[in-house]
Every structure is written in structure tokens, then in C-alpha cells.
Amino acid sequence: MKLDDDWGEWAADYRHATGPGPDAAEIVEKARRGTTKQVAKLALEIVASLFAIVVLAVLSAKVERMWPLASLVIPGVMLSLGYSIHARRGTWSAAAQTVSAFVELEWRRQRVELTLLRVGQVSFIVFVTGFSIWLPYFLASGRERLDDGPWFLIARLCFAVLSLGATWLYLGHKVRRSRDKLARLERVRRSVTDGVEPQVAL
Amino acid sequence: MSALTREMTMAEDAELRTRFAELMGRHGAGLRRVARAYAARTDETEDLLQEIALGVWRALPSFRGDCTERTFVFRVAHNRGLTFVERRKHLATEALDPEEPGVGSPEETLGDARRREGLWRGIRAMPPGARAVLTLALEGLSHAEIGEVLGLTANNVGVRLSRARAELRDWLTDQRRST
Numbered sequence: 618m619k620l621d622d623d624w625g626e627w628a629a630d631y632r633h634a635t636g637p638g639p640d641a642a643e644i645v646e647k648a649r650r651g652t653t654k655q656v657a658k659l660a661l662e663i664v665a666s667l668f669a670i671v672v673l674a675v676l677s678a679k680v681e682r683m684w685p686l687a688s689l690v691i692p693g694v695m696l697s698l699g700y701s702i703h704a705r706r707g708t709w710s711a712a713a714q715t716v717s718a719f720v721e722l723e724w725r726r727q728r729v730e731l732t733l734l735r736v737g738q739v740s741f742i743v744f745v746t747g748f749s750i751w752l753p754y755f756l757a758s759g760r761e762r763l764d765d766g767p768w769f770l771i772a773r774l775c776f777a778v779l780s781l782g783a784t785w786l787y788l789g790h791k792v793r794r795s796r797d798k799l800a801r802l803e804r805v806r807r808s809v810t811d812g813v814e815p816q817v818a819l
Numbered sequence: 820m821s822a823l824t825r826e827m828t829m830a831e832d833a834e835l836r837t838r839f840a841e842l843m844g845r846h847g848a849g850l851r852r853v854a855r856a857y858a859a860r861t862d863e864t865e866d867l868l869q870e871i872a873l874g875v876w877r878a879l880p881s882f883r884g885d886c887t888e889r890t891f892v893f894r895v896a897h898n899r900g901l902t903f904v905e906r907r908k909h910l911a912t913e914a915l916d917p918e919e920p921g922v923g924s925p926e927e928t929l930g931d932a933r934r935r936e937g938l939w940r941g942i943r944a945m946p947p948g949a950r951a952v953l954t955l956a957l958e959g960l961s962h963a964e965i966g967e968v969l970g971l972t973a974n975n976v977g978v979r980l981s982r983a984r985a986e987l988r989d990w991l992t993d994q995r996r997s998t
Contacts, residue, residue: 623988630935631942631957634855638847639872641840647869648876714886715970716951719898723905801905808948809901809969 717810724799724806731795738788745781839876846892849958850875853893856942856954857900871899886967889960894968897951904947941990949983956980 843850854867874895882891942950955965962973962980971979 624984627938627987628957628959630938631852631954632959633935634852634939635848636851638843638850639868641836641843641872644843644869644872644876645836645839648873651873714894716894716897716901716968717970720901723902798905805901805905805947808946809951811948 720802720806720809724802727795727799727802731792731799734788734792734795738792741785741788835879839879842875842879842888842892843872846889850892850896852958853896853900853954855939856950857903859940859943863903867899867903870903871896874899887964890964890967893955893958893960897955897968901947901951937991937994941987941994944990945983945986949979949986952976952979953983953987 850871851864851868854864854871858864858867875892878891878895882888886894942953945953951969952965955968960968962976965971965976965980966973969976
């Protein structure tokens with residue numbers, strides 16, 4: 618059988634597959650629910666972050682000590698958040714309205730996400746190292762309440778070690794997942810954009 | 820918001836909904852086929868079809884008619900399909916579920932059903948890029964239209980399509996030999 622004969626049969630077989638299209642009203646409703654959910658989630662995240670900052674400030678024995686730290690931490694968090702949104706979600710767009718441009722954009726976003734996660738891992742190490750250096754001075758300065766006994770302190774240290782360990786494992790898992798996703802995206806990208814100039818606008 | 824602005828927004832929204840319903844009516848079957856080219860199982864096909872339709876609805880306000888309606892709809896569909904492929908670790912080459920529409924209807928023979936099932940499996944076995952070119956061509960889009968959807972030149976589409984056709988033919992021949 619010739620290739621053209623095959624093609625006619627394939628096209629007929631392909632188009633033979635029919636079925637109901639999506640329910641337009643249901644899709645519109647689903648999109649509306651999705652938007653509401655996203656807005657609610659974002660609002661909750663902002664409120665939770667503000668609440669955490671306020672609680673930390675209130676619980677601190679000397680509130681005024683918080684402000685120099687906060688003046689450094691808050692802009693840092695904002696910068697990181699802004700960069701994260703810029704890189705992962707929002708401000709990059711495909712330069713052309715084509716599938717190749719879309720795949721290229723997704724690949725770039727994923728690459729940046731992996732970089733951000735690795736930066737997170739390094740920051741975590743820096744934080745833990747800094748905290749470990751600072752901890753003996755903090756304990757020696759007598760500000761820590763030792764009247765609860767050494768067991769209480771040991772329990773707290775164990776809790777800190779466990780939670781830091783869990784955070785490290787979680788970060789590692791996120792990096793591995795992101796790396797796998799990037800590899801899969803790379804395969805799709807190579808298959809789709811092979812020989813096509815990358816099109817991404819910043 | 821003034822009453823006039825509100826009225827205008829509501830009218831625009833109603834117009835958009837009508838346009839969307841018309842698009843789904845015209846291209847619903849084609850979108851279902853795209854979903855089947857990327858997902859083997861019926862439940863996955865349905866999920867992907869919903870995702871594609873959601874994508875079309877979200878992209879519709881930005882559609883200014885700078886390409887045909889058909890290329891716009893299929894571009895969104897393939898974007899979603901490729902995202903689906905990227906999320907999956909393995910290729911979707913399993914057999915179709917028996918209740919899948921078009922297969923197992925009384926008027927067709929078992930041989931027809933098997934041949935069609937084989938074609939779908941073959942399509943899903945193709946690499947994502949070849950699969951997109953192949954399905955768009957099988958849908959009846961011209962080389963220029965496929966190029967517009969994928970961001971390729973018509974010549975490049977021609978080269979890729981003949982390569983994909985040869986690959987599919989080999990795959991189907993191998994399958995026939997092995998059964």
C-alpha cells in the first residue's frame with residue numbers, strides 16, 4: 618500500500634472518533650470557581666504572613682530589637698517574592714502566539730524555578746550555620762530561661778534538629794521533582810522546537 | 820463602577836460566553852481528538868478536554884482575530900496537551916477503554932475497531948512534536964495553518980510531517996507483524 622493511500626485511511630479513521638464537546642456553561646462556571654479559589658488562597662497567604670510577623674513581634678521580649686531585623690528581613694522577603702513571581706508566573710510572556718514559543722517559555726520558567734529552589738537550599742545552609750554560630754552566645758548571655766531545666770532545653774534542641782532536618786529533606790525533594798520536570802520539559806522542547814529560534818519576551 | 824460601565828461589562832461577558840459556546844460547538848469534536856492523542860484512558864481524556872476548554876475560555880478575551888479561529892483553538896489545545904505529556908512520566912500508549920466513543924459501535928467490524936485503536940496507539944507513541952504535526956494534518960489543517968499553530972515555516976511542517984508519517988507507518992507495520 619502506498620503512503621498516500623495510508624494517509625487517506627488514517628485521516629478517515631482519525632476523524633471517525635467523535636463525541637460530545639465540552640459543556641461551555643460548565644467550563645465558564647469552573648473557571649469562575651477557580652479564580653475565586655485563587656484569590657482566596659492569595660488573601661489567606663498574605664493574612665497568614667502578616668499574622669506571623671505580628672505574633673513574632675508581640676511574643677518577642679524586647680519588641681524594639683525586632684525592628685532592625687525586620688527592616689532587613691521584610692525587604693528581602695519582598696524582593697524574593699517579587700523575583701519569584703516574575704520568574705515563575707507573571708511577567709514573562711511568549712513572544713509569539715505559537716506552541717513552540719509556549720514550550721520555550723515553560724522550559725525557561727522551570728529552569729528559573731529550579732535555580733530558585735537551589736538558592737533556597739543554599740540560603741537554608743547559610744541560615745542554619747549562622748544560627749549555630751549565634752546560639753552559644755545567645756545561651757551564654759543568660760537571656761535564655763534556664764530555670765526550666767536542661768531537659769527542656771534538650772527537648773527544644775531535638776525539636777529544632779528534627780524540624781530543620783525535615784525542612785532540608787523537603788527542599789531536597791522539591792529540587793529533585795523540579796529537576797525531573799525540567800528534564801521532561803527539555804525532551805518536549807527538543808521535540809517541538811527542534812530547529813526553531815527560541816521566542817521569549819522578558 | 821457606574822451603571823453604564825456595569826451594563827457594558829455584562830454585555831461583553833454575555834458576548835464572550837456566546838462566542839465560547841459557538842467555538843465549543845464547532846470545534847468540540849476536534850478538541851476531543853486532540854485530548855485523545857495525548858491521553859489514552861477515558862478519564863484522562865475527559866480531564867484533558869476540560870483543561871483544554873478552560874484554556875480556550877481564558878485565552879478567548881485576548882483573541883483579536885490575528886489568526887483563524889481554528890488555529891487559535893488548536894494552538895491552545897496543543898499547549899495543554901504538551902503540558903499534560905510533560906506532567907506524565909511515561910508515554911500514553913495503552914489501549915483505548917472499550918466504552919470510548921467510535922469504538923465498538925454495532926455498525927463497525929472488529930477489524931475496523933482494531934485498526935482504529937492501532938492508529939490511536941501509534942499516534943500516542945510518536946514524540947510530542949511529531950504527534951502535534953501529525954494530528955493537525957489529520958484534522959485537515961494546511962501546512963501554513965500548522966505552521967501558524969506550532970511556530971514553524973510551511974516547509975519545515977512538510978519535512979516534519981513526512982518524517983512523522985513514515986514513523987507512524989513503520990510503527991503500525993511493526994505492530995501488525997508482532998500480532
